[in-house]
Amino acid sequence: MSVSPLVEELKRGLDAPICLTWELTYACNLSCIHCLSSSGQRDPDELTTAQAKAVLDELRDLQVFYINIGGGEPMIRRDFFEILEHSGKNGIGVKFSTNGAFIDAEKARRLAAMDYLDIQISLDGADALTNDAVRGEGSYAIARRAMDNLAAANFGPFKISVVMTRHNVSQLDEFKKLADSYGAQLRITRLRPAGRGADSWNDLHPTNEQQREIYNWLMSHGDNVLTGDSFFHLNALGPALPGLNMCGAGRVVCLIDPVGDVYACPFVIHDEFKAGSALDDGGFTKVWRESALFQELREPESAGACASCDSYDACQGGCMAAKFFTGLPLDGPDPECVKGHGEESLLSVPILLTPRPSPDHSKPSIMTLRQPAVRV
Amino acid sequence: MTITIDSACELDPRVSLRPEPFGALAYHYGNRRLVFLRHPDVVSVVKSLGEHVSVREALVANTVLEARWPAFVSAIDSLCESDIIRVR
Secondary structure (H helix, E strand, O other), X not given: OOOOHHHHHHHOOOOOOOEEEEEXXXXXXXOOOOOOOOOEOOOOOOOOHHHHHHHHHHHHHOOOOEEEEEOOOHHHOOOHHHHHHHHHHOOOEEEEEEOOOOOOHHHHHHHHOOOOEEEEEEOOOOOHHHHHHHHOOOHHHHHHHHHHHHXXXXXXXXXXXXXXXXXXXXXXXXXXXXXXXXXXXXXXXXXXXOOOHHHHHHHHOOOHHHHHHHHHHHHHHHHHOEOXXXXXXXXXXXXXXXXXXXXXXXXXXXXXXXXXXXXXXXXXXXXXXXXXXXXXXXXXXXHHHHOHHHHHHOOXXXXXXXXXXXXXXXXXXXXXXXXXXXXXXXXXXOOOOOOOHHHHHHOOOOOOOOOOOOOOOOOHHHHOOOOOOOOO | OOOOOOOOEEEOOOEEEEEEOOEEEEEEOOOOEEEEEOOHHHHHHHHHHHHOOOHHHHHHHOOOOHXXXXXXXXXXXXXXXXXXXXXX
């Protein structure tokens, strides 16, 4: 399989991101054990409404057509609707991720009346038992109530967003059925060992057998299922899944965090992948175009230890974040390499030397429960 | 094929084009589709379609060599399928 010329172009980076993720707040009513942003408590330096609007104005000038808003729970921000409206007014489409806790009947109607808006409700189990084990007691009921409210308000096809774990791969058909029952669209994405996910990854990430199951399921049902292109490491199993099949970090996507810091992608909230701040002189534009980190990510990457593998063109060595947080070299196999090369490499990573996610906004009650990741 | 060399068409008004080194990104605000226009010549032809009575005239106006016309017609046809271009 050869890499298309377009992908080669995209790897050299664009003048502005195709889309970006903006975590609006680190505050959250839930404490999911795999939270990518270690959310819980609001950061006192969270962008003000005026600062947030200024960022949106800059994105409009850059012709960023749409953004993914997340958190934390973005609807916790008091100016949430003001930000949505400002975005819509400036031609920036929004898809926001929510656990649904704040989508009551009235909010659902308000959301249904807005343009350029997509909503994805997070759900990590097709039943309360499976979901709540990851997302917390009562979170399944909360999400379903939000879905009911959106359906009743005729919002249209919202999205149900599922992170694939060892405990829900077998429920793929049920997730699809649930989405169909609402006229919603199913979105499944890959679990990353980022944020609190670094601690839960060993227990949650799908087995090699389950990865094949995900791949096969996507091959037969993938047409109407979104994936955020997150499973390209599975392309070593056979014909490529739909999507760009490349790591977009700092090339076509990036992340702005609640305090305005810009990271290469939503899965690497860590100092090592911080490119700058949207509040710096020159703003987000300068960070995107000139930061040393992003320039480096746009250089041709080395296949490193994967160079001799005939699947490298297909899987591209997998996900940078997954490698980083499991302590693997970035120019080597993904920890979930379907050929098993990642598992071999993991054996040589010294225990307790894996990078710790930073910053951490977990609620104090969660912090005390957190143990350093121990790999067995 | 919906589009022929004689078709009269135009960029859908709900589409926004963003210039990029390889050509342009086309985003359709109605169906939220993102499409890559993979050559600067395609971008200039697509932009000018609305000002000409046919695809042929747009190609001539943009001094596209005749040998490349079939490729352009098929590119415009596939853009029509993704609703980036519409028939007038």
